[in-house]
């Protein structure tokens with residue numbers, strides 16, 4: 240096991256730390272290279288796409304580059320919720336895109352969760368997967384009122400049985416948090432260890448013959464005679480098809496002004512407790528291991544790990560004035576607020592120690608809707624806007640992008656987020672920063688209004 244403090248100081252997630260020793264693949268050697276398909280970014284999106292392209296067409300050479308070790312991106316540091324939430328909220332999707340597209344999006348997400356579960360089961364992946372179900376809980380009557388409306392909308396657009404509405408009392412039988420007023424339970428969801436999973440995806444992609452190079456950063460990109468020409472520090476690669484799967488880093492790639500302004504990085508933070516004693520588990524009575532999100536705008540997410548701890552994230556976000564730095568992964572203030580919130584939720588854990596803390600970056604766009612787009616013709620494909628709900632989404636997106644790479648007009652490739660109308664972020668650091676801070680302020684104001692009557696500690 241690596242040294243705990245050193246791992247935290249080196250910006251490793253708990254999952255990376257817990258994984259232990261990992262041998263990264265060698266970086267791409269200097270020189271000129273040619274490939275049919277080049278994928279930039281080896282998270283869930285990139286690795287799934289590479290695997291699926293090779294699986295469908297073994298004649299294609301597929302190369303994958305990641306600037307870091309696999310597991311460094313959001314795919315190795317998330318909460319591990321294999322969940323069906325699309326974008327930020329179904330109501331927001333409905334407002335912007337209408338009911339039919341919201342229904343299609345929800346169906347895509349249910350398919351995505353199943354896709355991940357099926358893959359893990361079929362390949363017997365060591366991803367610590369459990370199909371636990373998920374609760375969305377309300378702490379106040381106002382939140383419960385809004386939750387009921389969300390439940391009505393979700394029930395209207397999904398198959399019967401996809402969601403259940405529980406009273407506070409009923410929910411408290413499953414988890415002993417005295418503040419719960421009501422909950423939605425969604426049985427068809429699960430949890431996994433994100434770092435183990437993304438590294439399992441690496442193994443599967445390599446098994447299919449994809450060539451993966453870690454610590455290989457793309458620093459330049461251009462078009463020459465119909466091909467993409469990609470530059471690393473030491474090499475030049477000509478690719479017939481290019482997939483940009485760099486998620487929250489996409490604005491940093493020198494692509495086109497369109498893609499530079501399509502998304503912005505937003506930081507989210509997590510803590511994990513020391514293992515709970517049998518007595519503590521008994522007192523909080525969180526028996527069935529279902530994952531939990533609250534019904535706040537700046538949502539908290541929490542779950543149990545296989546090593547008997549609780550991990551919690553969210554509650555506040557981080558926004559960097561100079562978003563090219565990508566350096567806001569430490570946030571003592573948010574970590575402290577998470578600890579307070581955990582102890583407020585579970586008074587029986589008042590003296591539990593926090594074992595590990597980390598942060599990570601999600602890709603957010605103006606209309607809070609995932610996007611798969613093209614630069615120029617269909618030979619350069621990018622995916623952005625996971626909005627922090629991308630464990631299942633980005634893996635099915637990887638499958639979808641494989642269809643686009645292979646020029647297949649499948650049902651998946653017709654999903655409406657492909658080549659959709661996207662709203663660009665305001666140009667320039669100042670406007671961008673002010674814009675995201677404004678949205679954060681609005682979300683905070685809604686939480687303040689809905690929680691005005693509760694004794695919940697403010698973040």
Ligand SMILES: Cc1cc2nc3c(=O)[nH]c(=O)nc-3n(C[C@H](O)[C@H](O)[C@H](O)COP(=O)(O)OP(=O)(O)OC[C@H]3O[C@@H](n4cnc5c(N)ncnc54)[C@H](O)[C@@H]3O)c2cc1C
Pocket residue numbers: 279280281282283284285304305306307309310311312313314315316317318319320321322455456457458484485486487488492507508509540552598599600601625626627628629630631632633
């Ligand atoms: C703390 C946290 C908690 C989250 N919790 C959940 C959750 O519980 N459930 C859920 O559904 N979603 C969650 N998410 C979101 C989810 O993790 C992401 O949507 C998903 O992992 C994105 O996968 P990806 O492959 O698109 O991107 P990433 O996993 O971010 O991969 C992008 C990769 O691109 C690489 N890269 C960047 N620039 C370059 C370059 N120039 N050259 C080469 N490589 C480059 C990076 O190193 C990185 O590995 C969370 C995210 C975070 C940060």
